[in-house]
Amino acid sequence: MPRVRRDRRLLPHGYKVARDSPPPVRAEGGLLEPPPPPPPGSLCGLERFMKDCTLSNFPKKPWSSYIRFTMERRPMLKAQYPHLKSTEVIKKLAEAWRELPESQKKIYEEATKAELKIYKEESSKYMAKLNPDQKKILKEEKRRRKTKKEIIKKKRELTAFGKPKKPRSGYNIFVSEHFKEAKGGSSQEKLKSLNKEWSNLSPSRKQVYLQLAEDDRIRFANEIKSWEEKMLEIGREDLLHFSKLSTKVGKNPEDIC
Numbered sequence: 446m447p448r449v450r451r452d453r454r455l456l457p458h459g460y461k462v463a464r465d466s467p468p469p470v471r472a473e474g475g476l477l478e479p480p481p482p483p484p485p486g487s488l489c490g491l492e493r494f495m496k497d498c499t500l501s502n503f504p505k506k507p508w509s510s511y512i513r514f515t516m517e518r519r520p521m522l523k524a525q526y527p528h529l530k531s532t533e534v535i536k537k538l539a540e541a542w543r544e545l546p547e548s549q550k551k552i553y554e555e556a557t558k559a560e561l562k563i564y565k566e567e568s569s570k571y572m573a574k575l576n577p578d579q580k581k582i583l584k585e586e587k588r589r590r591k592t593k594k595e596i597i598k599k600k601r602e603l604t605a606f607g608k609p610k611k612p613r614s615g616y617n618i619f620v621s622e623h624f625k626e627a628k629g630g631s632s633q634e635k636l637k638s639l640n641k642e643w644s645n646l647s648p649s650r651k652q653v654y655l656q657l658a659e660d661d662r663i664r665f666a667n668e669i670k671s672w673e674e675k676m677l678e679i680g681r682e683d684l685l686h687f688s689k690l691s692t693k694v695g696k697n698p699e700d701i702c
Contacts, residue, residue, distance in 0.1 A: 503583070504567040507560035510553035514542055599687045606676065606684060609668035612661040615654035619643055 508516065515538045522534055529537070542550075575583065613621075620639050627635040627642075643651075676684050 502571075504564055504571060507557055507564055510550065510557045511542055513553045513557060514538075514545070514550075596687075599684065602681075603684060603687070606681065607672065608684075609665055609672055612665040613658060615651065615658040616643055618657050618661070619646075619654045 515535075518538055518541060519534065522537060523529070526534075526537075572580065572583075620636070620643075623639060623642070624635060628638040629635040673685055676682065
């Protein structure tokens with residue numbers, strides 16, 4: 446069987462081709478046609494297929510009129526006030542948008558409407574080229590991305606509402622205390638050195654950090670109880686449910702269906 450040469454110039458930024466996947470094909474209109482789903486036992490895998498072969502090539506939704514305005518004005522504002530923090534720049538842009546006359550806002554709104562029409566046409570063309578399995582995968586990936594955005598929003602709200610920080614272990618306290626003076630050039634080397642030092646630490650010295658960890662655990666228990674009561678008072682019970690759920694599933698709460 447002749448070897449197929451894959452032209453990487455056809456690939457979008459960040460696109461990687463698995464060894465057992467077919468070469469990408471440039472479709473009419475410049476879109477990259479998604480290859481068929483990987484065969485059973487393929488090294489590509491469903492997760493990689495979902496990431497590289499669907500939404501990565503789906504037409505991009507146009508900016509809203511407000512985002513279009515901020516993207517246009519941000520460089521000018523940064524040039525005028527180079528020392529402003531990002532948060533202050535955002536506030537100034539929001540204020541400028543509120544004060545913008547309706548006649549000027551309409552220019553941005555019309556531009557968005559025009560691009561939205563093109564987006565809908567391109568989306569319809571793209572969807573028409575997908576088979577039922579690919580459409581199903583695309584729908585699932587959209588759901589996952591939406592869930593991930595909601596999780597990021599909830600995490601920001603938890604921070605904004607002052608959720609107490611989780612207690613640290615004795616080992617974590619030890620590492621944070623000795624990290625700067627630890628042996629090694631890179632962070633990985635420093636952690637390796639500290640891990641060895643922690644293993645060889647005498648029981649009496651290790652007990653000091655274990656006691657600090659226990660104190661921190663009591664601190665967290667008291668603070669989280671007060672925080673939960675406060676969230677119930679202000680009607681943000683949804684943050685309590687999310688907090689407990691994310692703790693239960695760990696670092697990947699977006700994997701919950």
